[in-house]
Amino acid sequence: MKNLHSLPLAAAVALALAGCATPPPSPNTEINLVALNDLHGNLEATKFTYTSTGDTTPRTVMAGGIDTVAGALQQWRAEDRDLLLVGAGDMVGASPALSAMWADEPTLTALGMLGLTVTSVGNHEFDQGRNELLRQQKGGCHSPRPEKACQYELRYGGAQFGYLAANVIDASTRKTILPAYRVLEAKGVKIAFIGTVLKETAEVVAASGIAGLQFVDEADAVNRLLPELRAQGVNTFVVLIHQGGRTASDYDRQYCDDLEGDIVPVVKRFDPAIKLVISGHSHKGYLCKVDGKLVTQAQMGGHMMSRIKLVVDKATGGVVDINARNVVIEQGTFPAEPKAAAYLAALRERSNRELNKPVAKLAVPLVTRERDGKDESPLGNLVADATLAGGRPFGAQIAFMNTGGIRQNLEAGAGNVTSKGQVQAVLPFGNTLVVMNLTGAQLRALLEGQWVGDKVETRGLLQVSEGFTYRYDLRQPQGKRVSGMLLNGRPVADDASYRIVAASFLADGGDAFPVFAQGTNRVQTGIRDVDALVKYLQRREQDLKPAGLVAGQPRIGHVQ
Known part of the structure; x- marks a missing residue:
């Protein structure tokens, strides 16, 4: 750089100012x-x-x-x-x-x-x-x-x-x-x-x-x-x-x-x-x-x-x-x-007054909704059974529950006693139970709808109530995978009518199960699913069979 003293005054001033100039403002923010x-x-x-x-x-x-x-x-x-x-x-x-x-x-x-x-x-x-x-x-x-x-x-x-x-x-x-x-x-x-x-x-x-x-x-x-x-x-x-x-x-x-x-x-x-x-x-x-x-x-x-x-x-x-x-x-x-x-x-203080109220004693500290590679979960079976119990006065014979509707495990506190808040956490949607008639053929179509194309279990298998069983074989083509449907040990006939109960979300065809929407002789029970679960847990305790005991034979059979 040239010595400033060797430059004309104006040039020297301009150069000095240029050296001190602030950079131009950024065009971005x-x-x-x-x-x-x-x-x-x-x-x-x-x-x-x-x-x-x-x-x-x-x-x-x-x-x-x-x-x-x-x-x-x-x-x-x-x-x-x-x-x-x-x-x-x-x-x-x-x-x-x-x-x-x-x-x-x-x-x-x-x-x-x-x-x-x-x-x-x-x-x-x-x-x-x-x-x-x-x-x-x-x-x-x-x-x-x-x-x-x-x-x-x-x-x-x-x-x-x-x-x-x-x-x-x-x-x-x-x-x-x-x-x-x-x-x-x-x-x-x-x-x-x-x-x-x-x-x-x-x-x-x-x-x-x-x-x-x-x-x-x-x-x-x-x-x-x-x-x-x-x-x-x-x-x-x-x-x-x-x-x-x-x-x-x-x-x-x-x-x-x-x-x-x-x-x-x-x-x-x-x-x-x-x-x-x-x-x-x-x-x-x-x-x-x-x-x-x-x-x-x-x-x-x-x-x-x-x-x-x-x-x-x-x-x-x-x-x-x-x-x-x-x-x-x-x-x-x-x-x-x-x-x-x-x-x-x-x-928390106000809510806990209500949520901490005891509901019923369980057989275990926790009933899990996890299936651990199986087709059923302990909690899925329990909720399906409670749904069936809620629909019994309306003639229900089979209950279905979607896995996505079960949001939390059923937990218990001291003495394995579950509270109102813990039960509500399982079924938070506030669905009511709907009872309807479906034919055996419609039940088969319903179960076949659990898979889309060659995809395996895209929505999670429906959980089913005690007394209803079936098998499925994913090696078979779509529409031919379900077999051996039994209700209380007797074959389900395609042309016979069966009384079904499900939460209102499913009953409207939710989770992409449109067959439910085809049900006839529908009854809106007005019973909330969570209330049916509470009542069922209390009845199990009264019968000295608290919920959470090891289940019996599988309800859904997977043909390998």
Whole structure:
């Protein structure tokens, strides 16, 4: 560099100023998001076992809980006050009794306390039907669950966040029943969050609650919105989709390329302008790339959350880079946030007065829903038997139960006595029992429907009540796999009629078992499935045959 004294004064001043000049401002800005999915009303921490990249040793911790989740968010908002919390559905539904006993209103309130802005609907938001979903969003006490709604607080004012449902259409108005998207602004950047739920929702919720609704293709519903959003000056798009996949990669691997499952073809059809897809439903933790798009999911139950950083071009509003990581919300790692902790403590104290009431003594400390490679589980058999007992006064001969409807093991406390809360955790959906007639031929078709094509047990084998048995052989072609159906030792005849009982979800054809919907002489018993289970457990104790004893002969025979 030349000596400044040898330059003309003006040139020397200009050169000196150039040396001190600040760099030009960055053309980009960073937007911080946190994503949560499949909370399922888990307001308390629960056990979570995981492995991480570079460490294959399983680690089990207590993770989640709204107090710890709130603590993590408090720390992260201290780093960026413009941080946005968003969700990918199933915030409520299939919830523990602590939330379910109050119509999930405590969870909806807690999500508002956490600062959730928007979430897609999930299939479980439809568990109690369209009207209950709209009540949960807008507020009010007119509910199909009057014994639960507006019982924790006398007035429920509605969710403080917005549900999004771009692909849920009212068949009569041809409009979405909830907003398709919401545009939020952070650091001067407009971001469109578009929410969808799996188009197969009608197969996994009770048909009676979604009458008149259509669940259309997810990618089509999203892509058609982009011109409308661009006209509003929006060029940053984030899809919140309640549909998921699976991967062999660990939850924290950046960035896997082996994502499989139903979400993959959907993502591939999204407009290339969509760079970020926040997913749910499959309860997996992953950070994967699909066709240049980042697809994230944060397991379930509040065990983890996804921290996502969008780098956006200020001039165009387009996404130029994305960084994401999944963070386990381990208790102790993040200090509990006082307001959320106080809310949880008050909820727990009031709820436990009811939930701790004893129901009946069991023969064992725990009746498991796990099948351990078998076709039946001890709890599946127990629930099916309780369902049959509930339907007996209406002539029921056979009961069926879907494995997905049994959400927790049946646990017991001191002296092997199970409580009201522990029983409710097993059957949290509030289904009622429906009795109907099916022919032997229809029963055969029902059981054949447990497999799709050459796929083995895609939905989990239906659990059946005592006295009904059958065999199946997967070496046989579809439609010819079931044989040897017996009821109390006598062959089931194709042309004979049998009285069947099932929970209302199944009775409406749920879990893709449409044969149930063909049943005739239907009786809506009004008996809740959980009440039938309570009564059955109490009767078993009174008969000195407490539930949980080793079962007898298998009800389902697998021909090898």
